[in-house]
Amino acid sequence: MISTDEIKKLANLARIKLSEEEVNNLRNEMDSIVGYVEQIQKVSAEVGEREVPENHNVMREDVDPHKSGINTEVLVEAFPKKDGNFNKVKKIL
């Protein structure tokens, strides 16, 4: 059983404001979903048996950057709040 306090803690970690009603709904829904996915515990397999898939993530050299500033305008355009080319946010401390 997942408690309402646990749901609130998860919502806090996920930075999502939830109403009391939704916390209660989620508690019930999470119980039924987690109850279902729980069945994987029946599989007996040990950690460390996994194979690396063929297309694992690859890093490229950090070279040939695009020309500085070519994307600035379109990205700044998308800022919800701005001051010139700066993204304006509230003070953190």
Add this chain to the structure above:
Amino acid sequence: MSIDIKNLTIKSAHESLMKGEFTAVELAKEYLKIIEEKNPDINAYLGVFEDVLKQAEEADKKIKSGEADLLTGIPMAIKDNILISGRTCSAASKILEHYKASYDATVIKKLKEKGVVFLGRTNMDEFAMGGSTENSAYGVTKNPHDLERVSGGSSGGSAAAVAMDGALVSLGSDTGGSVRQPSSFCGVVGLKPTYGRVSRYGLMAMASSLDQIGPIAKNVSDAEIVFNSIAGADIMDSTSYNREPQRNKEDPKDITIGIPRNFLKEGVDSDVLQNFEETISKFKKLGYKIKDIDLPNLKYSLAVYYILMPAEVSSNLARFDGIKYGLYKEGKDLIDDYFITRGEGFGRESRRRIILGTYVLSSGYYDAYYNKALIVQDLIRKDFAKAFNDVDIVLTPTSPVPSFKIGEKSNDPLSMYLADIFTVSANLAGVPAISIPSGFVKRENSSLPLGIQMMAPHFEENLLFSVGKNFEK
């Protein structure tokens, strides 16, 4: 002149365009007319682009100058989570309602080079999370075969657009069945390519290790043409790669179709099962070899999927914070800005999956859920590898049920999730899968389409196309 849109295919449209029987502008106008007429009822499109005719004029120029490709002038609909530079792209979410894409997805870049005409952006479940489009912030997409029923999802708008003749072909995205299931509900063909075969650059990430872009079309040939135009390794997606197909065979005698019988016992509608048996008989008549197979861990697919997917969702959706782009809702301080923006910007299902993902990744549960799910995913992959030693295709119904009524499952997330039972395994194993119409079932006064799903080994899409075309005949 009037164009026979109903029977139009990419090849026949291309021939007519080349012969000058109609122009790309005339073709686009026909589709715009149908959209105007049908979209208010069906809601397949969230937005029709203003410059459709201008794009079609460019295509006509390309045709006149002799530079035409098969796809030049072909009207296509694009799911609302694939970026087209400068155009609104919202993933059917309030949090991106006015967001304009800052670049072209690789698939879009490729299609632009060919002179495709983009008609508009199609409705979907918010951030591709759902199986009915009821999670769209902009209303459900109704099924063109019965307006009281869902089009399926998450790419419901893309499937309905093709089914209502509001686009010749479309693009969707598939993380656990989101191209195949709506295709089966709407009576069209939908392909999920091998993971890594089509670039995900410019596709809004849902569960990055499972997402693939795929075509939705009226027939297998059209899906194949679009697939061939968008496939290929891409430097902008490090998980994309190239490999040569190994099983280049077309003669039914040489191809074995496997049936995972043990997996088809519970929770499947009896009409769906009957249709599936008829499908198997048809394959036998066509000369294919049929073999019962066992994939013992397949039954855990859905449980594994509903751990791994929300885990990735919770991290991928962390980027929507009201700071860099999209919706901004003001709170009392910076952290409150996050809480309010995300609380109001995300819909119910997105909030639910973020919380679920946060749970399975949180300290104390990580090993029991996330890590364990990765181990079982690996067992499922191995099951498939083993099965494909004996057979070339694995056949299942696409969905355990035909299209359901709007609202029927929306208050019970688990019952909605169970509809993904046959499709999620292809994403977990990374193998290609296609849904092809396999007949109709009567429900009340409606005739609802059904679909069958074929899965093939990695990079063997050609097998799906050759068997699929035979089946369609």
